[in-house]
Amino acid sequence: MESLNINITNFEGPFDLLLHLLKVNKMKIQEIRISEITSQYLLYLHSMKELDLEIASEFLLMASTLLEIKSREMLPKHKEEVDEEELKEKLVLRIEEYEAFKIIAEKIGERFRNDLFIFTKRAETIIQDEVPLDKLLQGVTMDSLYLTYKSLMNRQKEKVNRSFVRTRTMEREEYRIEDKMEDLERILAGRSTFSFSDLLTGMKSKAERIVLFLAILELSRNRRIRVSQEDVFSEIIIEKGVEDGR
């Protein structure tokens, strides 16, 4: 293949590059010859790499799409859900759509550069006479003022959070998943099933419950126990795992 003289211009994205390659090759979008374009596209990416330019992931994504279509074209046809024609058609559509917007962008860009301003006037400020005080206070009584004040103060009071004032002792919590796992297995040695909520009742703190739950997850992952539930939010039943039965 003749060496392509690639002009490293700034491409807006993979579609921009594809359009450029199509133009260089005088190919219409609909008549895109994937294998040719793919090798040129990759060549371009290589030259970018040589120049130590960072290749944006979008360009790599496009490369993989091109390669996929190309390789499918080369392989004997299988009965597959998507054939390469479909993929190609999709790609063609996307290039066309990008091209349409690229052209529009150029056109409106020209309009913008032409610097054709349209000036508009600010909204008119119409000065209004101040409302006299007696009109402003019309219908306001001492009573209604008091009630308004009261309800405002109440609203403010309700906003204040007093709950943290209560003193509480925090117990130091020390639970380990390993211990809980052992506990669980010990219980299971005695009986074949039990429910999750039964276990919870004996727990002292939230932390202990969480550790217990984690222990259950861990055991079920190791298939030491089996966990089942009939419905969402219904009781969780814990049984001995299959491993013991082997």
Add this chain to the structure above:
Amino acid sequence: MEDKLYTVLEMEGLFELEPYVSALESILFAAGEAVRKKDLMRILSLREKDLDEVIAAYQEELDHGRRGIRLLILENRIQLGTKECNTHYLKELLGVNDRQSLSKGALECLSIIAFKQPVTRVDIDEIRGVNSDYVIQKLQEKGLIKVVGRKDAPGRPKLYGTTDDFLIQFGFSSIREMRDGNEIPERILEMDLKKKEAEKEDIELFEEE
């Protein structure tokens, strides 16, 4: 209360346009900013059809007369603006600097939003083949686009649309005018319509003020 200055001739399809055109001009001049068609209908007590006729007559007069004012029809609002051809003098008068140009990417993004609005960032990315985060942010800062709603999809993504300022700065009187001047292949438009139809219920637009 004053008497109504003008009365509508109730004869079907026949009413005196001139007084309304005159009233419309005064209203738009006094308002300065864009006036909603809904408000104009109320103020002039006109039906939409008749108001459209009045607007069309006024626009005709402005466009073809030797006037320096043009009508901006910003979707459902109307505003007066200066004619583009006089930009040079106005810049001299107001001492406006040349504006910063927009990048290729920004213009692409803007075109897509103008055509497809309301549209999500993901949709824009899809078309451009690159991430548009930065460009969208810049366009928003420049006041050319704005968030117009949210899509009822995972993450409730923002929906973008163009602003009045976009129309004014690019010298379009409406989005339709912009679309008419820039053709998009039929195939793509059809595809788009189908997509829009399918997603109609997921689009939540913010109420306009």
